[in-house]
Amino acid sequence: MSDAPIFTPRRELGRTGFVATALGIGDLADRNVPVESCVATVRRALDAGLNVIDTAPNYEDGYSEEVVGCAVRGVRRESVFVIDKVDHLDQPVGPQIDGSLARLGLAHADLFVCHNLSEMATFERLCRPGGGFDQLADAVKAGKCRFRGISSHAPDVLLAALAAGVCDVVMFPLGPFVDERYVAEVLPQAREAAVGTVCFKTFGAGKLVGDTSGYNQPLKTRPRGKVSSGGTDDAAATLPRLTVAECLHYTLTLDPDVALLGLSYPNEQDAAFAAARAFRPLAADRMADVRRRAIDARRDKGPCWWNPDPHA
Secondary structure, eight states: OOSSOSOOOOEEOTTSOOEEOSEEEOOOOOTTSOHHHHHHHHHHHHHTTOOEEEOOTTTTTTHHHHHHHHHHTTSOGGGSEEEEEEOOTTSOHHHHHHHHHHHHTOSOEEEEEETTOOOHHHHHHHTSTTSHHHHHHHHHHTTSEEEEEEEOSOHHHHHHHHHHTOOSEEEEEOSTTSOTHIIIIIHHHHHHTTOEEEEEOTTTTTTTSSOOTTTTOOSEEOGGGOEEOTTOOOOOOOSOOOOHHHHHHHHHHHOOSEEEEOOOSHHHHHHHHHHHHTOOOOOHHHHHHHHHHHHHHHTTSSOOTTOOOTTO
C-alpha cells in the first residue's frame, strides 16, 4: 500500500460528532498469533485510514482488548473511535468497564455497549432505575466512555432501545443474509433518532465468501466460531459462494454509518479495500440477486444463529 490513506472520514456517527469512515475494523485478535503481528495488522488498517475499531472482553479472553489498546496508543487518540462492550449483562457495569480499560491501557473508550442484548426481558431489566443503562450513563459522567449503546441480534430489542432513547449507537447484523427488519425498520428508525449505526455480518462470519472447515477447508477456523482465509489465497471453492465485493457492496448500498469487517490478514484487508474503492450502489435487481444467491452460499455451512429462519 502507498503511504497515503485509502479511506477518509465520511459522515458523523449518529449524534456522537465523530466523523467515521464507511468501514470499521472488526474481529482481529487470535491467541495463536503473536501480539506483535496482531498489532501490526491493526496498524495496517489504521494506516489505510480506517478510524473505527471494535473489541470486547470475551474476544479471546481480553487478548483483543490488549491488541486494540496497544495499536491505538500508537496514534492520536482522538482520531480513532474505540468501541468496547459489557459482556455480562447480569453483573454490575462499572467493574467490567474498569477491567476493560485496564486491558486496553486507555483512560477511556469512546463507546461501551451492552453486548449481544437480544432478549427483551434482559433489556427491560437493564432499563430499570439503577440498571445497566443508568450505570452506563454513570460511566459517561465519570469520563470512562463518551457514549453508550447496544449490540443485538434481535430487531425487537433494537427498536425498543431506540424508542427508549438509551442508545447513542446501535450495532446489529447487516448483509445479504439477515432478517429484513434490520433494513426495513431498524436502520430508518436509527437515522430518524440520530443514533449511530455500526453493522456487522457482511460476510456472514465468512460463510458467504468461502467454504467452511470440512469442505476442502479454504477458510481457517478461528475463535468463537469465526472463519477467515488464514492469510492464503489459493483455496478453490467447492460450495456456492459470493464475492467479497458483492457482499460489501450489498451492505454499503444499505448505507449504515459504519460496516465492521473482520480484517485479520493483509490479503483479507486488501480484498476488502479493493472492493470498497470500487463501490457503486447496487440497483434493486442486483440487490435481489445477491440475496437470492446468499441463500445457496450459506446452505450446508453450519448454523446461522444470527438468522434463525429455518427455511433460509
